[in-house]
Amino acid sequence: MIVNELITGYLASLAHDLPAELEELKERARKAHVPIIRDDMLELIRFLLLKEKPKTILEIGTAVGFSALYMKSVVPDARITTIEKVGMRLKEARKNLEGSGIELVEGDAEKVLPVLSGAYDMIFLDAAKGQYGRFLPDCKRLLAPGGLLLTDNVLLEGSIAGSRFGVERRDRTIHERMREFLRELTHAEGLVTVILPVGDGAALTYKSHDV
Ligand SMILES: C[S@@+](CC[C@H](N)C(=O)[O-])C[C@H]1O[C@@H](n2cnc3c(N)ncnc32)[C@H](O)[C@@H]1O
DSSP states (O other): OOSOHHHHHHHHHHSOOOOHHHHHHHHHHHHTTOOOOOHHHHHHHHHHHHHHOOSEEEEEOOTTSHHHHHHHHHSTTSEEEEEEOOHHHHHHHHHHHTTSOOEEEESOHHHHGGGOOOOEEEEEEOSOGGGHHHHHHHHHHHEEEEEEEEEEOTTGGGGGGSOGGGSOGGGHHHHHHHHHHHHHHHHOTTEEEEEEOSTTOEEEEEEOSOO
16 A cells, blocks of 8 residues: 555545445455455546547456446547456456446457557556566557556555665565656657556656647
């Protein structure tokens, strides 16, 4: 947790209710240990969607479809495409997304992204943290000018701020890659980024111009 529990709890008391079917899906996902977005990220996404009213949204990392369905509930007219590669998750996602109008693309984003063409008004990047850097060139290409890229989990529970030697050996590669990704994201020409201590850290980027 990046922000202390007292503040997170207070903010949760101001959060908006989810539609009943999403509340159920959230509970099911949490019980099954499926990693889905945290409640404070939902509020940030809600704000961005209502403010920007994106017509096209690309999500990288469907899991079981919770965040895609949430976005659809906020902006029902948006065309949403979501990518997932893990068979077990896909099985559940197919069921949950049936009839929603959300397009589920099955495959590794590393292979799927290069063959997609844009432009997307918003991209939600919420997949394997160690791969974010590899996805960045395609995200940049696929974003419409003025479009938003929202990247989740960038602060690695706060460990990103410390030395890589302060984290478990198995997490050092992700730590190193995430730092490189954030360095690139915050300094890329044509992108403007702010990093917010929301959820597990959210990088909010907009494409100011094509380069
Ligand atoms: C944090 S979960 C996504 C949660 C979802 N956005 C939500 O909040 O409901 C990350 C998902 O990304 C998927 N994933 C990881 N790397 C991927 C890749 N290279 N291509 C497609 N999916 C990937 C994982 O299998 C996992 O289901």
